[in-house]
Amino acid sequence: MASLGLRYVWIDSLCILQDDPEDWAREAAQMADIYRYAHLVIIGANSPGDTLGFLSSREAPDVVPLPPPPPTSPSSSRTTTNIKLCLQLDDRDWTYSWKSTENPDHLRNEPLSSRAWCLQERFLPLRALQYGTRQAFWECNTIRANEDGEAVGKNILSMQRNHVSRLAKTANVKKTVFSKGTWRPADREASGGCRYNWVDWYWMVQDFTARDITKATDRFPAVAGLAREVVRIRSKNDHEAMREMPGEYMAGLWKSGVLEGLFWCRAVPERLLESTKEHVAPSWSWASVVGQVQFPVYEWYEKRAAWKSNVLDFEPLAEYVSHSLELRDHDPFGRLAGGTLTMRGPLLPVTKIKARQEKEPPLNDVYGLAPSRSEVTDGIYRLQTERNGCIWVEGGTDFPSSDSQIDTDGLAAMLLIRVPHVLDHGFIDCRFGLLLKRLDDGCYQRVGFVDGANEGNGAPFLQEL
Secondary structure, three states: OOOHOOOOOOOOOHHHHOOOOOHHHHOOOOHHHHHHHOEEEEOOOOOOOOOOOHHHHHHHHOEEEEEEOOOOOOOOOOOOOOOOEEEEOOOOOOOOOOOOOOOOOOOOOOOHHHOOOOOHHOOOEEEEEEEEOOOOOOEOOOOOOEEEOOOOOOHHHHOOOOOOHHHHHOOOOOOOOOOOOOOOOOOOHOOOOOOOOOOOHHHHHHHHOOEOOOOHHHHOOOHHHHHHHEEEEEEEEOHHHHHHHHEEEOOOOHHHHHHHHHOOOOOOOOOOOOOOOOOOOOOOOOHEEEEOOEEEEHHHHHHOHHHHHHOOOOOOEEEEEEEEEEEEEOOOOEEEEEEEEEEOOOOOEEEEEEOOOOOOOOOOHOOOOOOOOOOOOOEEEEEEEOOOOOEEEEEEEEEOOOOOOOOOOOOEEEEEEEEEEEEEEEEEEEEEEEEEEEEOOOEEEEEEEEEEOOOOOOOOOHHHO
């Protein structure tokens, strides 16, 4: 550190008393400022733990020797024929953690990327030197550079500056998934696509929930620094945002993007969610479960109805009324002891449940080419309407059980969003919402989600059930 002109070094495992809850809560609330305003952050991305070190011998990259120029070549000379040229093979996994076409994540497969606490440590620093398995990397507001000389310059980074600035860029903006007639694929910014309200935050959550964390109660503190920095950036020099942003954050969701944030489900059919052993968050928050989640509304068109993107528009069915949070550490971004959310919208009793058919219903026979069904639904739910009728929708429980007999007593569906579309020979109405269980105190607890086309009693595939 002395050679850099720095007097102090901060190491979280040494500077935080790990077995002292009061010191941990106090220091955890300041971690965002520590990482954000440090002169330099050194990240051991290649190390699976803080006791294993990161300055070890590294495997040499694969190279292919190239032959020297032939003697008859005009470019050949006594000097060039003695030079040994090699071609280094690039074996990186070009997976885009931010669904962006210009910036492959060079740390995606490093041990660091499997640890939930390390996500904000990666996003917050203004300057970071990262030690990877094969080489070292540099990141700052101006440039990203690799040890082998490859660099991503300022001209490309100018759209996002750094990771946390990207989160703030789509925080509480006017462009939403409900913007009429303006929908474009949300992951194609480089080619003119739209950046919808809170899309980058919820994509970050998808990444975060795929990572491991020792204590489930640390889930909010592990992203508190990011939430706090988003509020600070959006409120800076913006008087309207200064009034709105402090009250926006609610248990990992944001009030101005509550419908998009409430509609989450497991990300992979084979990877089930689990409930936390102790209270972490209200059931409506993604932090109340263990396992990777997704927010399907942002990618619904790309994955399930791309041909309808210029015809179908999302419409909100519910609206936010109020919420309250019971804090554990006096930190609005930290751990919670409880919380409630009040929404206004259609609430329909569930009167019958059937297992989802393996074969996709032949909706195209009635409606033309229909959106594909969700990969993670596991049942078909009959909802009672106000006019003594009923509709059927597909959905799924958060914690699927081998017991096919699900109690419908007190079970209801709250519809949040729909995609209506009238055709010459039919009508499609896709509904998205929550499955709720009524508790003894009159409140509801989330137990699953609704994601499917609205079908009446006359639907051909329902007559087969």
